[in-house]
Amino acid sequence: MKSPxxxxxxxxxxxxxxxxxxxxxxxxxxxAASDAAKSDPMxxxxxxxxxxxxxxxSRESVRPGSEVASPAVGEKVESTKSPDVxxxxxxxxxxxxxxxxxxxxKSDVVYDLGCGxxxxxxxxxxxxxxxxxxxxxxxxxxxxxxxxxxASGVEDLVTIEQKDIFTLDLSPASVVTLYLLPxxxxxxxxxxxxxxxxxxxxxxxxxxxxVKPVKQLSVKPEGERSHEVYLWTTPLKKTASxxxxxxx
Numbered sequence: 001m002k003s004p005x006x007x008x009x010x011x012x013x014x015x016x017x018x019x020x021x022x023x024x025x026x027x028x029x030x031x032a033a034s035d036a037a038k039s040d041p042m043x044x045x046x047x048x049x050x051x052x053x054x055x056x057x058s059r060e061s062v063r064p065g066s067e068v069a070s071p072a073v074g075e076k077v078e079s080t081k082s083p084d085v086x087x088x089x090x091x092x093x094x095x096x097x098x099x100x101x102x103x104x105x106k107s108d109v110v111y112d113l114g115c116g117x118x119x120x121x122x123x124x125x126x127x128x129x130x131x132x133x134x135x136x137x138x139x140x141x142x143x144x145x146x147x148x149x150x151a152s153g154v155e156d157l158v159t160i161e162q163k164d165i166f167t168l169d170l171s172p173a174s175v176v177t178l179y180l181l182p183x184x185x186x187x188x189x190x191x192x193x194x195x196x197x198x199x200x201x202x203x204x205x206x207x208x209x210x211v212k213p214v215k216q217l218s219v220k221p222e223g224e225r226s227h228e229v230y231l232w233t234t235p236l237k238k239t240a241s242x243x244x245x246x247x248x
Contacts, residue, residue: 083138087116090179090204093221095123101231102175102200104128111173113165118145120177125157135163170194179204193236201232212237
């Protein structure tokens with residue numbers, strides 16, 4: 001995600017999303033992405049992101065052959081909107097490191113923006129006893145996450161909602177987790193600035209231009225590529241280049 005050309009690809013393809021990762025079948029992937037996967041069994045974050053944007057162009061938010069659970073009687077469902085990125089799951093060792101880096105504790109309220117299958121909020125509840133909320137615009141991911149919450153026995157702590165993350169009030173959260181593209185992280189800055197002082201924002205793989213992280217580290221699960229994890233605290237620390245110039 002560092003080269004100008006790759007950023008151009010990402011900018012051209014970003015549309016609007018929610019929750020944290022998703023597999024696409026080989027049949028639904030563009031041929032270029034499938035060929036790249038064969039030659040590179042451990043793709044970089046940049047290659048994965050390029051695959052997301054190429055797949056997003058198909059506007060297929062649900063995997064072929066997958067079933068979307070019907071909403072419960074009386075349940076409010078958000079209007080249909082295409083995800084900003086195709087879901088790619090965060091490896092569990094990376095999930096563990098993200099929550100560890102954010103120093104999650106029982107008193108925290110964790111918001112996962114683009115929750116995918118709900119693994120981050122489930123882990124926050126099971127391991128730390130934290131109250132957690134997962135948000136995703138894709139009804140297939142919402143149904144899957146709710147199933148995982150129930151199977152994990154954390155229904156009293158975890159809530160999954162079908163929401164457009166760019167419309168959310170994030171102020172109740174003390175920890176926010178992200179696995180989005182860099183441009184989408186930047187788009188969230190005004191919402192993140194509404195967080196209370198001392199809140200933590202942690203991102204898998206992608207940074208946030210104009211905002212300086214307080215910590216960055218690498219995680220390499222066995223047999224996989226290396227993953228970057230970024231941590232910011234509020235109030236966000238803007239870089240010098242992002243500060244408005246003084247007329248004086």
